[in-house]
Amino acid sequence: MGIETALGPGIITTTLDKVINWGRRWSLYPMPYGVACCAIEMMGALASRYDMARYGAEAVRFSPRQCDLLIVAGTINLKMAPVLKRIYDQMSEPKWVISMGACASAGGPFDSYAVLQGIDRIIPVDVYIPGCPPKPEAMLQAVIKIQEKIDKETILDRK
Amino acid sequence: MIMDVADKSLNDLKSVLGKDAGEVKPALDDIPTLEIEPMAVVKALRFLRDHKEGDFDLLTDLTAVDWLDYPESGERFEIVYLLCSTGKNHRARLKTRIPDLDPRIESATSVYRTANWLEREVYDMFGIKFDGHPDLRRILMWEGFEGYPLRKDFPTRGYGPVERTPET
Numbered sequence: 001m002g003i004e005t006a007l008g009p010g011i012i013t014t015t016l017d018k019v020i021n022w023g024r025r026w027s028l029y030p031m032p033y034g035v036a037c038c039a040i041e042m043m044g045a046l047a048s049r050y051d052m053a054r055y056g057a058e059a060v061r062f063s064p065r066q067c068d069l070l071i072v073a074g075t076i077n078l079k080m081a082p083v084l085k086r087i088y089d090q091m092s093e094p095k096w097v098i099s100m101g102a103c104a105s106a107g108g109p110f111d112s113y114a115v116l117q118g119i120d121r122i123i124p125v126d127v128y129i130p131g132c133p134p135k136p137e138a139m140l141q142a143v144i145k146i147q148e149k150i151d152k153e154t155i156l157d158r159k
Numbered sequence: 160m161i162m163d164v165a166d167k168s169l170n171d172l173k174s175v176l177g178k179d180a181g182e183v184k185p186a187l188d189d190i191p192t193l194e195i196e197p198m199a200v201v202k203a204l205r206f207l208r209d210h211k212e213g214d215f216d217l218l219t220d221l222t223a224v225d226w227l228d229y230p231e232s233g234e235r236f237e238i239v240y241l242l243c244s245t246g247k248n249h250r251a252r253l254k255t256r257i258p259d260l261d262p263r264i265e266s267a268t269s270v271y272r273t274a275n276w277l278e279r280e281v282y283d284m285f286g287i288k289f290d291g292h293p294d295l296r297r298i299l300m301w302e303g304f305e306g307y308p309l310r311k312d313f314p315t316r317g318y319g320p321v322e323r324t325p326e327t
Contacts, residue, residue, distance in 0.1 A: 079301045113308055113317025114300070 009156060017154045024068070024094065025147045026056035031067035031091060033084065036074030038101040038133040045136035055143045064090040069146065070123075073133075075103035076116045088123040096149070098142045099125045102132045165249040168213030169193045172206050190241075192252040197264050200240070200255055204270040207242055207251065215242040215251060221267065221277035223285045227311035235259040236287055240267070257287070266292040284309035 007013050030052075034042055046052050046060060061067050064087045076084055088097070099119050102108035105128045107117035119125060126149060127142045166183060169191050173180040180203075181194035195203055207215040224237040234256035242251045257264055266289035267274040278289045279298040286307035289295060297304060306313050 079299075112315055113306075113313075 009154075013154070013156065020155060021150050021153060025150045027059075028055070028057040028069045028096075028143065028146065029067045030057055030060050030069045030071050031064050031087065032060055032062070032071055032073065033087065034071075034073045035076065035080065036101075036103060036133075038073035038104070041133045041136055042071060042073045042100060042139060045139035050136040050140060052140065052143060055140065055147065057143050064088075065092060067091055068095045069143075070095065070097045071100055071139075072097065072104040072119050073100040075108060075110060076119055077114045078116055079114070081116050081122055084119065085122050094153075096126045096146050097123060098127045098129065098139075098146065100129045100139065100142070101134055102130065105130070108132060163191075163249060164212050164247060165244075165251045166191045168207060168210050168215070169251055171210065171213075172203055175206060176203060186252060190250045190252050192254060194254045194256075197238075197255045197257050200238075200253065201265050201267060201270060203253055204240065204242075204267050207253075208270055212247075213249075213251070214244045214246055217243040217245050218267070218271035218273050218277070219243045219250070221274055221281065223281045223287055223309075225285065225309065225311045236262050236285060238264060238281070238287070261288075262286065263288040263290055265290050268292055283307070286310065 030046075032039065032042060044050060046058060052058050057069065064070075068091065070088060070091060072084065088095075097119075099105045103110065103115070104119050105125075107115050109132075111117070116122070127145045129138050129142045131138055169183045173183060173193060176195060176199050179196040179199040183191055183193050186192045193203075204218075207213050218240065220239070220241040222239050224239065226232050226235055226237060236257050236259070238255050238257065240253040242253070244250070255264070262285070264287065266278055268278065268289075269291065275293065276298060278292055279294070279296060281287050282289060282292075282295055283297040283299050284307055296302070300308070306317065308317070
């Protein structure tokens, strides 16, 4: 039992929400799941020119247990799908998922026996980025959208 | 046409194999090509590898072609062996045809160890079995995958719904 269940919805909880969401919003730790050309654009967004550090999401960790933002950038084929699911499961709550590009969102041009037709068939997705591949600006906007989503969350929602 | 070393090696092979071999012809890419009978493949590969002038020490590629829609061209599956001499810088190609029903051929792993994974790929994609292969498993698709994707009669989306996921 945490403080939120003890207090219920009220001024203390909402004030806590603001503080906690502020912290979460500006310190996203991305888990890069780059498997195709989208990953190059993701690197571009992370590097100095577009500089995702401006949104507090520059500390890329290659261990799912240290991350709260999964960026799936690229084609996920069916042999890879269990790995993606496992990585998502290994990330600790709270966690968010960005599906970057046409392949991750809907299979892209690969409507074939080998390719997963969208990662939302196996894991929940918060923000989809269209494009093939999307520009780094689109990546940044996805991070902003995630931040807006975090803003609307309350600690009462999460178990 | 000037007869180069690769041509000469294949002609030597042709005279050894006798009626098991066709004519040595340059393909569109000018690599001399010899069509042989499937049971002579391993013997032919060993001959070319040990050939003093040919010296084909590298099996560059081993792949297959599905001639499903061209029955008049011969048996359905064509297996292609692309050989290279790293020392003398020339190439040669062997081709053989095997029938549709229970396609199998002797493994080339006893001659070229690199044939191991190449044959696994051909098995995975075409369902051609290689007798004497040490470890004939699927290499690209997962265990339990149904069908052989590069066969011409394989549906592009696979059998059954595409969205199914392999078991973890």
